Amino acid sequence: MKLDEAPVRADLLSTADQVLVDGVLAGQRRSLAKAITLIESTRGDHQQRAQQVLNALLPSTGKAIRIGISGVPGAGKSTFIEALGVWLIEQGKKLAVLAVDPSSTVSGGSILGDKTRMELLSQREEAFIRPSPSSGSLGGVAEKSREAMLLCEAAGYDVIIIETVGVGQSETTVAGMVDLFCLLQLPNAGDDLQAIKKGIVEIADMVVINKADIDKQATAVVRAQWRNALHMLRPASPNWSPPVIALSALHKQGIVEFWAEIEKYQAALKPTGEFAAKRQHQALSWMWQLIDSGLRQHFRHHPRVQASLPSLIQSVEAGQTTPATAAYALLDALKH
Numbered sequence: 001m002k003l004d005e006a007p008v009r010a011d012l013l014s015t016a017d018q019v020l021v022d023g024v025l026a027g028q029r030r031s032l033a034k035a036i037t038l039i040e041s042t043r044g045d046h047q048q049r050a051q052q053v054l055n056a057l058l059p060s061t062g063k064a065i066r067i068g069i070s071g072v073p074g075a076g077k078s079t080f081i082e083a084l085g086v087w088l089i090e091q092g093k094k095l096a097v098l099a100v101d102p103s104s105t106v107s108g109g110s111i112l113g114d115k116t117r118m119e120l121l122s123q124r125e126e127a128f129i130r131p132s133p134s135s136g137s138l139g140g141v142a143e144k145s146r147e148a149m150l151l152c153e154a155a156g157y158d159v160i161i162i163e164t165v166g167v168g169q170s171e172t173t174v175a176g177m178v179d180l181f182c183l184l185q186l187p188n189a190g191d192d193l194q195a196i197k198k199g200i201v202e203i204a205d206m207v208v209i210n211k212a213d214i215d216k217q218a219t220a221v222v223r224a225q226w227r228n229a230l231h232m233l234r235p236a237s238p239n240w241s242p243p244v245i246a247l248s249a250l251h252k253q254g255i256v257e258f259w260a261e262i263e264k265y266q267a268a269l270k271p272t273g274e275f276a277a278k279r280q281h282q283a284l285s286w287m288w289q290l291i292d293s294g295l296r297q298h299f300r301h302h303p304r305v306q307a308s309l310p311s312l313i314q315s316v317e318a319g320q321t322t323p324a325t326a327a328y329a330l331l332d333a334l335k336h
Contacts, residue, residue: 013052021056027094027156029128036130039147054147057154062279064096064153065266068174070164071184076210077163078117080184080249085121087255088159096128096152097121098145099163128157146177146286175203176282179275180265182206185226187219187246201229204242206261212246213253219246239268304333 013021020038023031039050071077078099085095097118121127130148149160164174175181183204188211207226212219226244235241243261247254269275299305308330315321 013056014049017049017053017056021053024053024057024151024155025060029125029155032128032151032155033130035151036132036144036148039144039151040132050147054150057151061150061153064158064160065180065262066149066160066162066178067262068162068164068178068181069184070174070181071210072186075184075186076249077184080208080210080247081161081163082118082121083249083252083255084258085118085127085161086124087252087259089124089126093158094126094128094156095121095159095161096149096155096157097130097161097163098148098152099129099131100145128152128155145174149177172200172203176285179278180205180262182208184208184210185222186210187212187215187222202233202236204230205236205240205265206242207244208258209244209246210249213248213251237269237274239272239274240265299330299334302334305330308333 020031020035024035035050035053038046038053041047041050069077069081081097081099085097088095118129122129132145132148145162149162152160160178162174162178181203183200183206185207187209207230209219209223209226223244223246230242230244245254245257245261247258249255266275269278312321312326312329316323316326
C-alpha cells in the first residue's frame, strides 16, 4: 500500500475472499488453513488480498489469551503443549497452536513434525495445529506468525499458543507478540544459572520446570535458583511476580496449577489496564518492524543500489574497502 492510499475497506473484498472471511468467522478449519496459507505467500497479489482479508477480520480478533512457549530443545515443549491442550479442550476451550520449525539454511526446507509429536491433540476437532517454517526469519519465529495469530482469534479460538524453536533471539521475538511468555526448563540442566541469560529472565512471565518427576531434588534446586534470579531483577509489572512452577507434562501432573497461574496473571493485569497497554505497544512495535522490513526490501531493489552492489561486495571481500565505507556508499545512492 502506498502512503497516499486509503486503508483497505472490507466491502471491497472479492467474492472469493468474502467466502474465505465468512468461513474463518464460522470457525471452519479449512478456511482458516487457506487464509494462513494466503498470508504466508510471498506473491504480491496474494499479499494484497491477505491484507484485505485481515482488515475484514480485525474487529473479530483480540478475545483470546496469547501464550508464548519457548525453551531449549528437549525441554518437552510439544509434550507440554499437548497435555495442556487436551486439558483445555476438556474444560470447553478451543486451542490453536502455531508451532514454528527451523528451516534448513541449505535447502530452505523444514521437518514440520509438530503434528506427529502432538498426535492426540491433532486428532481433536477443537484444536488447530499449524506448523510453519521459520524461513530464516529473526528469532526462529515465522514471519507471518502475528497475522496467523489474528486469524485464529477471528476463527473463535480461546487460547493461542506460539511454540518457538527455542534458539537465539526466539525468546525475545515471541515475547513481543504474546500476552504471557513462558520459559520451559529442565531439572537436570546443571547446578548453576550460567545458561540463564539476564535478558531471558527479564522477559519471562512464568518459568516452568518440566520433567520434574525425573529428579525431585534437582527440580527443587533449579526452582530455588530461578526464584532467586527473578527476585534480584525489577519485575516488568508491579502487579506480577513471575512464578516458578514444577510439573510433569508426560504424566499430566501440574497442568491445573499451571493454568491457575495463567488466570491469576490475567486477573492481576487486566483491571490495571496493563494487559491492553501491552497489546497496544506490541501492535506499534509490529508496525515499525514491518516498516523496517519494507525499507530493507526497497533498498535492495533500488536500481542504483543494485548497480553498485556487485562491485562493492567484491571490493569488501578483497579487503580493498571497509564494510562501513561500502554501506555508506550504498546509502548515499538513495539520495541522488
